[in-house]
Amino acid sequence: MDSLYSISISARATLDLHSLNNEGGEGNQIQTRMVNIVDQTGRLQNVNAISGDMYKHIQSDHLIRRALAAGLPVCAGCRTFNANRINADKDFLNRNATLNDAQLLSELFRTCAVDDMAGILITEGKRSLPRKSVVEFGWVVGLPDSVTTDSYFHVKYANERSESKRKEDRDSTESTGSNLGQAIFHRPASSGVYAAICHIDLARIGFNDITQTYAIDAAQRAARAKILLESVLFTFIEPNGAMRTTQAPHLVNFEGVVSFSKTSIPAPTVSPLKDEFVNHVGNLAGVLNRIQPDAVEVAEFRDLSEFGNILAELMDWQPYTHNYSR
Numbered sequence: 001m002d003s004l005y006s007i008s009i010s011a012r013a014t015l016d017l018h019s020l021n022n023e024g025g026e027g028n029q030i031q032t033r034m035v036n037i038v039d040q041t042g043r044l045q046n047v048n049a050i051s052g053d054m055y056k057h058i059q060s061d062h063l064i065r066r067a068l069a070a071g072l073p074v075c076a077g078c079r080t081f082n083a084n085r086i087n088a089d090k091d092f093l094n095r096n097a098t099l100n101d102a103q104l105l106s107e108l109f110r111t112c113a114v115d116d117m118a119g120i121l122i123t124e125g126k127r128s129l130p131r132k133s134v135v136e137f138g139w140v141v142g143l144p145d146s147v148t149t150d151s152y153f154h155v156k157y158a159n160e161r162s163e164s165k166r167k168e169d170r171d172s173t174e175s176t177g178s179n180l181g182q183a184i185f186h187r188p189a190s191s192g193v194y195a196a197i198c199h200i201d202l203a204r205i206g207f208n209d210i211t212q213t214y215a216i217d218a219a220q221r222a223a224r225a226k227i228l229l230e231s232v233l234f235t236f237i238e239p240n241g242a243m244r245t246t247q248a249p250h251l252v253n254f255e256g257v258v259s260f261s262k263t264s265i266p267a268p269t270v271s272p273l274k275d276e277f278v279n280h281v282g283n284l285a286g287v288l289n290r291i292q293p294d295a296v297e298v299a300e301f302r303d304l305s306e307f308g309n310i311l312a313e314l315m316d317w318q319p320y321t322h323n324y325s326r
Helices: 052-069 090-095 101-111 111-119 163-176 218-237 277-291 303-312
Strands: 006-018 024-026 029-032 034-038 044-050 118-122 127-133 133-137 140-157 182-200 252-262 296-301
Touching: 006 218, 006 303, 024 118, 024 127, 024 252, 029 118, 034 140, 044 052, 044 182, 052 111, 052 133, 052 218, 101 111, 101 118, 101 127, 182 218, 252 277, 252 303, 277 296, 296 303
Parallel strands: 029 182
Antiparallel strands: 006 182, 006 252, 024 029, 034 044, 044 140, 118 127, 133 182, 140 182, 252 296
16 A cells, blocks of 8 residues: 655635634724735735634644543643643653753653644743654635625623622613623624645654654554544534533634645645646646655545545555665
8 A cells, every 4th residue: 555745735715703813802802813915916905814723723632632532642741731741740850861963862751642643842940952843734814805704792681790880880880771790891703714724744753853763653653643634634524622511613614725745746736725726736746746746636625524534534544654774
């Protein structure tokens, strides 16, 4: 069976009535995130967007749950969903305090599949040892003229008030007719078509960038690659985030293209902000296959189930193995 070097996902997601992208509040108004982009015609546009940090956080949560369910090694910090991950595992850090950076990185891979794939910066003690994530998300950006945000009126009854405040409210109600003991606020909800990109470097699973060797065996790397692809799939199926208790996103459609490479040629991606992105990914794959025959393949999908079928098939592939001589 062929091996997978990298995977790129380019997709358009139709999301309705979501609040995944709130960036704070001012007074009683919750604000939604807006970004400036240059569209495919070269014009500046201000559009609604969801941070790639949000999708990376969603994916990491799914990754931890799937790694635990599959019995993969997971550090004490990740087991409790601690944001510091292995930095919160004092036993690991104390046990390996005398190791140099290269040795510590290899020990990290053997100890925690999550930190191996999701990335970490070990900052305990005098160290500053980075491990770059093997999965990357870009901003999930609204297509110009295809996304909108509305603000909706909400009211919450506040029953825990002092006697003096209640009297003040009663006097105010009698004089102005205002609502007694109610907190008024405005909550946004966004709807539209969003461009999403994701890149996965499967060849780097378990790979020590300092020693240029693998710290775990092929079977463990394959098990981790499967769980990683599961977590990416679940990220798009269930995009957790802000205000899901009352504003869970309506995922109307998810369509695009998956490209994947079988050699050390990167899987191509083209932003879905461009209308013909699927064709452009296919054309670019053709160019790369002229450089190295049969190096890159593409698979289009029209909905989330077809996307799931593509990733499910790729879960059975083995991750590519670097063979560098020292």
